[in-house]
Amino acid sequence: MAKLNPNSPRSPFPAILSLLFLSLLAGCGEQEDWSPLDGPWDPNHPDAEAILQAPAPDAPIDVEMAEAGERWYRVRGCLACHRLDDEDVVGPSLKGITLRREYDWYRAMVLRPDSMLQNDPIAQELLEIYRIPMPRQGVDDLRVRAMWEFHRQLDREAFSLEGR
Numbered sequence: 001m002a003k004l005n006p007n008s009p010r011s012p013f014p015a016i017l018s019l020l021f022l023s024l025l026a027g028c029g030e031q032e033d034w035s036p037l038d039g040p041w042d043p044n045h046p047d048a049e050a051i052l053q054a055p056a057p058d059a060p061i062d063v064e065m066a067e068a069g070e071r072w073y074r075v076r077g078c079l080a081c082h083r084l085d086d087e088d089v090v091g092p093s094l095k096g097i098t099l100r101r102e103y104d105w106y107r108a109m110v111l112r113p114d115s116m117l118q119n120d121p122i123a124q125e126l127l128e129i130y131r132i133p134m135p136r137q138g139v140d141d142l143r144v145r146a147m148w149e150f151h152r153q154l155d156r157e158a159f160s161l162e163g164r
Contacts, residue, residue: 052141054103054148061153069150072143081134084154091130098155103148110137110144 045051055062073079081090097106101122109116109123113134116123127133139147 052145055152061156062149063153065146065149066153067150069143069146069148072139073147073150076137076139076143078137078147081132088130090132091134092126094151095158096155098148098152099159106148106151107141107144109134110139110147111141113137 078094082092082094083089084093084095086093086095105120105122108120113123113136117127117133
């Protein structure tokens with residue numbers, strides 16, 4: 001097998017390096033319309049703290065975030081245990097979850113179900129009813145926040161909550 005020489009006139013390395021350099025240049029500069037849903041989540045982004053905070057109950061729905069939340073909800077397989085209508089299956093239906101629970105409770109339950117099942121009376125009661133502990137989901141804060149936004153949107157539609 002022939003060894004590639006990066007200095008050879010027929011070597012692909014100069015072209016590859018040029019393309020890499022151009023793509024890096026194209027990514028430079030301010031992106032005022034950047035969204036955390038556009039690509040890898042940057043927890044050091046100046047808006048990160050505000051994005052991850054629980055929205056006020058009457059805050060408008062962030063449609064882009066809700067759409068991402070729906071995708072992640074479906075990709076993670078949440079529907080296998082949690083329906084979005086009135087029917088309970090393996091776990092409780094999540095219809096109305098934003099009316100029954102606070103965001104911080106939901107966030108903790110999704111990020112750290114094992115800790116919640118040990119320490120939270122509501123989580124313990126749900127375990128007694130459904131008999132199957134919720135496993136760790138392997139999602140990050142942004143995905144949890146986006147799924148919450150998805151649930152907020154569904155709950156507004158289902159319960160005709162104008163301004164809620």
